[in-house]
Amino acid sequence: MSPAELNGLDLPQHIAIIMDGNGRWAQQRGLPRLQGHYEGRKATPRVVEACVNWKIPFLSVYAFSVENWRRPLEEVEGVLDLIAAAMEEELDDLLQNDVRLVASGRLGELPEEFQEVIARVQRRTAANQGLVLNLIINYGGRAEIVDAARRFAQRVQAGELSPDALTEQTFQEYLYTPGLPDPDLVIRPGGEQRLSNFLLWETAYSELVYQDVLWPDYDEEHLLEAIREYSHRQRRFGAVTDTDAGDG
Numbered sequence: 001m002s003p004a005e006l007n008g009l010d011l012p013q014h015i016a017i018i019m020d021g022n023g024r025w026a027q028q029r030g031l032p033r034l035q036g037h038y039e040g041r042k043a044t045p046r047v048v049e050a051c052v053n054w055k056i057p058f059l060s061v062y063a064f065s066v067e068n069w070r071r072p073l074e075e076v077e078g079v080l081d082l083i084a085a086a087m088e089e090e091l092d093d094l095l096q097n098d099v100r101l102v103a104s105g106r107l108g109e110l111p112e113e114f115q116e117v118i119a120r121v122q123r124r125t126a127a128n129q130g131l132v133l134n135l136i137i138n139y140g141g142r143a144e145i146v147d148a149a150r151r152f153a154q155r156v157q158a159g160e161l162s163p164d165a166l167t168e169q170t171f172q173e174y175l176y177t178p179g180l181p182d183p184d185l186v187i188r189p190g191g192e193q194r195l196s197n198f199l200l201w202e203t204a205y206s207e208l209v210y211q212d213v214l215w216p217d218y219d220e221e222h223l224l225e226a227i228r229e230y231s232h233r234q235r236r237f238g239a240v241t242d243t244d245a246g247d248g
């Protein structure tokens with residue numbers, strides 16, 4: 001697709017995606033759920049490539065939540081193995097496309113080998129200047145806020161800071177990936193219309209777009225459709241505009 005189709009659209013700087021619907025995709029075909037995750041794994045590089053081509057600076061993808069440990073062990077292990085393998089398989093493309101990988105979540109609780117793969121890919125892509133790909137893994141929005149509050153409290157306890165030092169600005173420095181701008185656009189394919197504990201702090205003013213397509217079927221046309229919808233939204237961040245006296 002030529003970037004010409006993006007002409008005139010207000011492009012989000014940071015897109016965050018809740019990759020949902022792998023299990024249902026498999027169930028609809030009478031396949032094991034893991035097969036759905038294998039197909040979903042193929043959709044992710046399609047979206048990464050589109051963001052690279054369209055010069056979107058930041059993309060966050062929700063790969064595994066702290067709640068996902070409640071799934072059957074076989075599925076949990078299968079998904080984690082799949083994501084680790086995908087990271088290694090995609091490394092060449094990430095390098096070629098100038099993509100820098102970062103990761104957000106309780107990374108220290110992931111299996112050792114998994115942490116090593118993430119660390120290696122992060123190291124290898126650290127100097128890249130193009131798209132920042134934020135892999136959100138073993139993540140919960142409330143867990144992130146609790147972890148940030150705890151880290152701040154530890155510094156207060158150590159006598160380094162006073163409680164007054166905490167503001168909305170400084171709090172951000174304690175989140176998993178400080179320095180990333182808040183997402184402008186959150187996309188949830190799969191038909192569900194909820195945030196599911198995703199980036200609770202960061203999405204305070206994000207535009208939400210829900211799509212009926214299941215993640216394994218997701219392609220750049222769906223992404224473009226979400227961006228088109230985003231582009232028509234009027235963002236007010238709580239203020240009013242000249243043409244609108246609303247309060248949103």
Ligand code: FPP
Binds near residue numbers: 020040044190
């Ligand atoms: C939700 O589907 C998806 C996940 C639990 C994450 C798995 C994501 C992938 C395998 C793609 C990751 C790929 C890379 C390269 C990072 P679901 O099982 O919740 O679907 P359901 O709602 O239909 O059950």
